[in-house]
Amino acid sequence: MCLGVPGKVLSVDGLTAVVDFFGVTRELRLDIVDEPVQPGDYVLNHVGFAIRRIPPEEVQETLALFDAILKVAAADDLMAADVKGEIAAGGEKGKPRA
């Protein structure tokens, strides 16, 4: 529950961003992120909220871990399940969010 998963920002509309997580597109809230977020930035998603903007030049190591976990993990892998849960915390694109 404290994981946080990085994704790439595709577009920003006020306090909402559309973010790509390893091929899954989700909407994240930007209420608590510490810096302005722009398309092309990476953000760390925790329970549907961006908690940190990661500069693109620093994101590679972070991405590699999650990419590997999602690719190699068995169906019942705990870490992979937590990563997928964090991704699912984003709103589905196009659906109204609270």
Added chain:
Amino acid sequence: MPDLLSEMKFRDPARARALAEALAREVKAIGRAPIPLMHVCGSHEQAIARFGLRAVLPRELEVIMGPGCPVCITDTPEVDEAVALAADGKVVCTYGDMLKLPGTVKSLADAQADGGRVEVIYSASQAVELARKEPSREVVFFASGFETTAVATAAVVLSGTPGNFSILSTHKYVPSAMEVVAEMEETNIEGFIAAGHAAIITGWGIFEPFARRTGTPVVVAGFEPLDILAAILKCVELIREGRPEVANCYPRCVTREGNRAAQEKLWKVFEVADGVWRGIATVPRGNLELRPEWDHLNARRRFRIDTSRVGGLEKNVLAEQCLCGSIMSGLASPKDCKLFGKECRPETPVGACMVSSEGACKIWHMYGGVPDLRGVG
């Protein structure tokens, strides 16, 4: 155990080897054993166990998981409150990990089986959304998690919620629990590895008074296997040098002052209060409760929650043998528990640590804990 080398092959094996060699040197220079370090994050334990990192640590070094699983330390009466609300016809929204967490007699999964409405959500926003969709139902968000998760709850509160929405907060504040564990003489922790994502919010500066007062270095770590090894190495270096300082080994995400916007929201909505952490202790300033100005959103103020209906005084013989409290305090490991893997399994958890994907017992059950390499090679 997953094969460390094959899993880390895609990373940087040369760096992994260099870190392991440096660790061996540092530990030898300290010249005593054991050297217990504690981390306080379920995601760290997942990475340590999954990538078999303990296999490359010097024998003298113990890396112990402390109270780093927010589900596990949610106290029994808090679960009883949520179960009582569901039994009373409220819609209870919860993060999925909490579903099987045992209350005195029942879990939320039991409440669901009894006909109560319990909805699993991934984000506080989804609970608010549900309340908007069903204005005729009282929707209670069973808000669990550490400060990282509490900021999301704070954000939905501050952005406005419908009148039928309320919050049952079991949010906990990790820095307060570190104080309690650091003072336990039996554990004698020599260094802490702090959770990277909680520190994104609080900043690493928050640990400076702690490190000075307890004489224990604190190192903030990321979640890459190599990030964790590097943080362990830094911590051992600080121990050898006798420097009770804070080091930030996750600078791409964590700053000294943390996420100020998030802190502002957190403390606008929550305040710290003394609270019981399941199996561990009463932790002074360990709970995050809604501030009085949010009483109208506080399920404990809005409803009369009668837990006697769902509690009862039945004695649970198995639960009495459970070692979760000692495990979360760093006094025992899952393998010290005679229920581990036998009566207590992920399908039929007896203790809280076998319930959550961040609980030490569930993680060790899946990935193994300390690998026994004596028969290898």
